[in-house]
Amino acid sequence: MLELLSPAGSMEAVTAAVQNGADAVYLGYGDFNARRNAKNFTWDEAAAAVSYCHLRGCKVHLTLNTLLTDRELPGAAAVAAHASDIGVDAVIVQDLGVARMLRQTVPDLPIHGSTQMTIHSLDGVKACADLGITRVVLGRELSRDQIAYICQHSPIEIEVFGHGALCMCWSGQCFFSSVIGGRSGNRGLCAQPCRLKYGWGNQANEYPLSLKDLSMAGHLKELSEMGVACLKLEGRMKRPEYVAIVTGIYARAIKEGREPTPQEIEILAQAFSRQGFTDGYYMGQTGPDMFGTRQEEKEPRELFAQARSTYENGENRKEPVRLYALIEEGEPAQVAAEDHQGHVARVEGPVPEAARNVPLTREKVEGQLQRTGGTPYACEKATAKVGEGLSLPLSALNDLRRRCLEELSTQRQVLPQRRKEPFRPGVRYENPKLPPVFTVSLRTAAQFSDELLKLGPALLYLPADEAAANPDLVRRCQQAKVPLAVIMPRICTDKELPQLEQDLVALRNLGVTQALAGNLGSIRRASQLGFQVRGDFGLGAYNSQTMKELKRLGLISATASFELKLAQIRDLSKTIPTEFVAYGRLPLMIMENCIIHNHSGQHTCNNVNLLTDRKGERFPVVKAWGCRNEIYNSKKVFLADKFADWQRLGLWGARLMFTTENAAECVQVLERYLSQGRYQPNDYTRGLYYRDVE
Numbered sequence: 206m207l208e209l210l211s212p213a214g215s216m217e218a219v220t221a222a223v224q225n226g227a228d229a230v231y232l233g234y235g236d237f238n239a240r241r242n243a244k245n246f247t248w249d250e251a252a253a254a255v256s257y258c259h260l261r262g263c264k265v266h267l268t269l270n271t272l273l274t275d276r277e278l279p280g281a282a283a284v285a286a287h288a289s290d291i292g293v294d295a296v297i298v299q300d301l302g303v304a305r306m307l308r309q310t311v312p313d314l315p316i317h318g319s320t321q322m323t324i325h326s327l328d329g330v331k332a333c334a335d336l337g338i339t340r341v342v343l344g345r346e347l348s349r350d351q352i353a354y355i356c357q358h359s360p361i362e363i364e365v366f367g368h369g370a371l372c373m374c375w376s377g378q379c380f381f382s383s384v385i386g387g388r389s390g391n392r393g394l395c396a397q398p399c400r401l402k403y404g405w406g407n408q409a410n411e412y413p414l415s416l417k418d419l420s421m422a423g424h425l426k427e428l429s430e431m432g433v434a435c436l437k438l439e440g441r442m443k444r445p446e447y448v449a450i451v452t453g454i455y456a457r458a459i460k461e462g463r464e465p466t467p468q469e470i471e472i473l474a475q476a477f478s479r480q481g482f483t484d485g486y487y488m489g490q491t492g493p494d495m496f497g498t499r500q501e502e503k504e505p506r507e508l509f510a511q512a513r514s515t516y517e518n519g520e521n522r523k524e525p526v527r528l529y530a531l532i533e534e535g536e537p538a539q540v541a542a543e544d545h546q547g548h549v550a551r552v553e554g555p556v557p558e559a560a561r562n563v564p565l566t567r568e569k570v571e572g573q574l575q576r577t578g579g580t581p582y583a584c585e586k587a588t589a590k591v592g593e594g595l596s597l598p599l600s601a602l603n604d605l606r607r608r609c610l611e612e613l614s615t616q617r618q619v620l621p622q623r624r625k626e627p628f629r630p631g632v633r634y635e636n637p638k639l640p641p642v643f644t645v646s647l648r649t650a651a652q653f654s655d656e657l658l659k660l661g662p663a664l665l666y667l668p669a670d671e672a673a674a675n676p677d678l679v680r681r682c683q684q685a686k687v688p689l690a691v692i693m694p695r696i697c698t699d700k701e702l703p704q705l706e707q708d709l710v711a712l713r714n715l716g717v718t719q720a721l722a723g724n725l726g727s728i729r730r731a732s733q734l735g736f737q738v739r740g741d742f743g744l745g746a747y748n749s750q751t752m753k754e755l756k757r758l759g760l761i762s763a764t765a766s767f768e769l770k771l772a773q774i775r776d777l778s779k780t781i782p783t784e785f786v787a788y789g790r791l792p793l794m795i796m797e798n799c800i801i802h803n804h805s806g807q808h809t810c811n812n813v814n815l816l817t818d819r820k821g822e823r824f825p826v827v828k829a830w831g832c833r834n835e836i837y838n839s840k841k842v843f844l845a846d847k848f849a850d851w852q853r854l855g856l857w858g859a860r861l862m863f864t865t866e867n868a869a870e871c872v873q874v875l876e877r878y879l880s881q882g883r884y885q886p887n888d889y890t891r892g893l894y895y896r897d898v899e
Contacts, residue, residue, distance in 0.1 A: 207429045207436045207459050210266065210364070211452045214245065214441040217516075219254045221449035222263075224516035226456025229264035230254075231297060233441070235284045236393075237269050237277065252291040256618050261581050262524045262546070264294040268441075269307075270319035271393045272300050272747040272766065274773060275630070282310050282628035289314045292620045295340070298322075299377060299391070302750030306628060308337050313623040315339045320366070321377040321391065322725065323743065326699050327355050329726030334360045336725075336754075342366070342437065344375055345419060346797040348489040349427065351698050356432035365428065368451055368473070369439025371416040371483070371495075373399040374794035375696060378743055381793040383768050383898050384838055391745060391768065394899045399794075400498070402819055405804055409819045413800045417497035420473065420482035422465040425458055443477065446509040449516055450476040475505045476512075486797065493803045523583035526613065528574040528606065530589040532557050532565065538597055540574070540605040542582075542613045550612035554605045560596040567591045573602045580610055630749065633778045636855025640848075643878055644784060644858045646692065646721075647871070648827070650675045654868040658685040660875050663858065666721050668692045670830060673708035679715045690719035691736070693727035694830035695743055695795050701831050702730070709734050719761075728758060737761050742786065749778035756780045762857060767791060767842075771894045775854040782857030787844050788874055789862030790825065790837035791892060799834055801826060810834070813865050825865050837864050843889035845877045851894075 211222035213230040222230045232254060234246035246254060255265045267288045273281055281303060285296060289311040296314055298304050299321035307316055318324055318333045318341040325344040333341050340362035343352060347365075356363050372379060372390075382396045383389035399414035421428065421436065428436065436459070438451055454469045465473070474481065480497030515521050529541040537553040557565070570589035577584050642663035647653060650671045658665075658681065665682060669691045672679060682689040691712050697705050709720070713735060720736035722728045723743025731738045740746060740755050740763040747766045755763050762782040765774045774785055801807075801814050810828035817823050822839040829835040844851060851859070861878060863871045876882035 207425065208434060209452065209456050209459055210435050210437045211448060212369075212438055212441040212443065213254070213448065214443070215445065216246070216250055216254060217445040218441075218443075218448045219257065221445040221512070221516045222452045223258055223261050224521040225449045225453035226460065226522065227263055227452050229266055229294070229435070230258060231266040231268055231437075231441070233268040235280065237271055237273060237281045237284060248287055251288070251293075255291045255293060259292060259618050260614055261522055262544075262617075265292075266295045266297055266317065267293045268297045268319075269303055270297045270299040270321050272389075272391045272745045272768070273303060274769075275748045275750075275776060275778075278302065278306055278630070278748060278750060279628055282306055285311050285314065286625055289623045289625060290620065292618075297342070300745060300747060300751060301336070301754040302748040302752075304336055304338065305750045305754045310626050310628050311623065312626070313621075317364070318342060319377075320344060323375055323377040323696075324725065325351075325375070325696060326702065326726040327358050328702075328729045329724060330355055330359050330361065330363070332725035332729045340364055340434065345371055346375060346486045347698065349424070349431075349487050350489075351700060352428075352433065352487075353431040354699055359432075362434035363432065364435040364437055365421075365433050366419055367421040367425075367428075367436035367438055367455060369418055371419045373414040373416055373796055373798070375797070377745070378695065378795050379793070380768065380791060381836070383893060384791050384793055387893070387896060388899045389768055392899060404817045405814070407817065407821075409817055411804075412496065412498050413804060413816070414794075415479065415498050416495055416798075417479045417481055417483040418477070419484070419486075420470070421484060421487065422455075422458070422470055422473070422482075424484065424487060425455070425464055426462065429459075444509075445516070446512040447476050449512040450508070453512075453515060472508065475508055491798045495798060496803070520579070520581050522581065523577075524581055525585040526577075526582045526610075528584050528587045528609070530570050530574060530587075530591070530602075530605075532570065532589070532595060532597060533592045534595060538601065538605060540602075540609045542609045544613060544617065546617070548613055548616040550609050550616060552605055552608045552612060554601050555597070557592070557595040557597045560594050564594045565591055565597055570602060573599060574606055576603070576606070577610065582610055582613075631753065633749070634780055636775065636779060636853075637857065638853075640852040641784065641854075641856040641859040643787075643875065644860045645871070645875060646789075646860055646862045647671070648864050650678055652863050652866060652868050652871050653678050654872060655681065655685075656872045657868070657875065658682065658687050660872065660879060662687060662875065664688050664690055664719075666690050666692050666860075668830060669694065669705060669708045669712065672717070673711050676711075676715055679712065679717060683716060688719065689717055690721050690739060691717055692741075693720055693722045693731060695723050696797075696829075696831060696833060697727065698831075706730070706734070709736070728760070732759060740764055742767060746777075746783075749780070752778060752780040752783070764860070765856075768893055768898050770897065771851055771854060774851075774856070774894075777855075779855050779857075783855070784858030784860050785851070785854075785856055786842060786862050786892075787851065787859035788842055788878065789860075790841050790864045792835055793824065793838055794834075794836040795829055796834045796836070799832065801834060827864065838890070840888050840890040841886045842892040843886050844891065844894070845885075847891070
């Protein structure tokens with residue numbers, strides 16, 4: 206049966222979820238989770254929440270699912286140690302460095318891979334298994350066939366989202382909020398720019414990035430049959446009444462082996478929706494019907510009042526137990542209780558006396574045992590063995606039952622015995638002294654030129670499909686003695702893998718030996734095909750532990766996250782050669798939904814389309830591999846005149862990332878960075894390298 210995992214942004218939400226049938230809840234405390242604006246928990250509140258949940262047969266998962274700096278890792282290690290001590294059942298992570306830290310400090314605490322890890326293929330799932338992760342939350346963009354294929358072959362548990370808000374961008378790859386406003390979704394403070402107005406002309410008059418909420422109502426049985434272990438409900442920022450309503454509807458449907466009814470779906474919409482719900486990704490039906498916005502409506506007071514009654518008025522959730530009694534002449538009366546988890550509690554009471562009037566019967570004793578009102582238990586079966594002609598006060602029987610259930614509760618809340626080690630960051634590598642070399646990444650073969658090669662970049666990156674379709678470019682690089690590395694797609698599902706593999710094999714046969722990979726799945730696939738792998742920005746290299754983990758995975762270089770300041774990049778321990786993005790339009794979103802086709806009904810993706818925001822900024826929207834869209838920043842990062850600031854950061858490479866530039870512009874930019882020209886963009890930014898990202 207599907208495990209139902211509910212959100213809990215407060216203790217009241219924990220109660221709402223548990224009393225309405227959640228099998229597990231996920232919550233955050235401290236500053237290291239992807240909903241830092243939620244109320245979250247103090248350490249004592251977290252311990253109370255775990256105790257409350259475990260007593261009622263509900264698990265607790267802790268969210269540590271943000272990218273962390275080196276300075277933050279010791280604090281996160283302390284949170285993880287506390288979580289392990291209080292009995293948290295699993296930790297949800299995004300950061301590879303955090304996963305490494307957890308394996309070192311709390312090796313017995315299960316790790317779950319967050320959807321922020323952008324896991325969307327079997328290769329990615331297997332890579333997570335190799336990292337010691339026991340469960341993975343798949344990307345919400347996957348179809349039913351893709352989920353089924355992964356479940357069929359996965360060595361670890363698979364979790365999918367079942368209800369709640371949908372991000373427009375693949376989770377973990379969205380930089381819109383941080384680049385535009387300094388609030389990072391990868392750091393738990395997304396400002397949700399996707400919910401704002403944009404347009405394709407001079408006016409921002411549409412909502413092309415605002416998706417309806419997801420609802421998997423209608424697919425629960427299918428998900429269970431294909432082997433999905435857990436259904437996750439989104440909403441740690443939502444109020445407890447919402448948690449109660451959504452949890453209750455899905456919990457009843459799963460328990461009863463059915464789908465939510467039309468009436469229940471209407472209740473879900475009343476609780477919260479954006480002009481209805483969508484299952485477009487799951488059904489493989491993307492398009493305009495998936496989009497919607499939140500409408501101003503009156504609060505459903507009666508509905509919320511009913512929801513509050515499910516968790517404010519005593520125990521609505523009852524854990525099944527079996528109770529036993531043994532009452533024999535000359536022996537202390539005994540009562541025992543057993544739950545489905547295998548806990549057994551046993552207590553003794555007074556010795557029964559000979560009956561003067563009406564003797565005690567088995568039926569009477571069993572009836573008293575079943576009276577578990579006011580407790581979190583329901584007696585599913587009572588069994589008593591009672592000797593003849595004996596008497597025992599009902600008050601004594603009630604006391605035995607009460608003490609027995611209290612003992613059972615104590616056992617259910619016993620803290621696990623787990624290993625705990627101090628966090629040891631390990632050796633720090635001294636920064637290299639030489640200034641960085643220049644690497645160049647192209648988006649299309651049209652940006653390639655012999656003039657660019659003559660400038661002698663240390664490495665040239667070219668997308669897999671572009672390189673495979675233009676083998677002459679590979680040969681020209683080889684003749685110019687400029688090493689070429691193939692860029693792996695940022696997203697590649699299992700269905701798309703054969704085409705990619707065909708291109709990669711062809712390039713390998715042409716003598717290409719290096720690949721740039723931005724997710725765990727592509728690292729695994731490129732390595733298996735014999736490429737030396739370099740890490741791209743999509744891996745979130747935010748701290749020195751991640752750098753060490755990438756080295757352990759066999760990477761020969763890494764790209765520092767462009768959400769880091771220059772000083773933070775300097776302080777990274779360069780376990781492997783490290784580069785940073787020194788020029789170019791930063792990627793803001795990569796999307797499964799084609800917003801160009803949604804708007805015009807045509808696939809004009811080969812052109813550069815401009816999305817306009819409320820301030821008149823124009824963001825290029827271009828075609829990404831696999832018929833996806835990618836939104837780039839309106840301004841280019843430009844640092845050629847700041848060379849002194851970044852030449853001594855210990856970097857191996859400074860990447861010039863070309864997106865919308867033509868071949869001539871690519872040459873001009875490289876010349877400027879080589880101090881041979883005067884190029885400067887009309888409108889540029891310093892990126893996030895000089896300002897703090899929340």
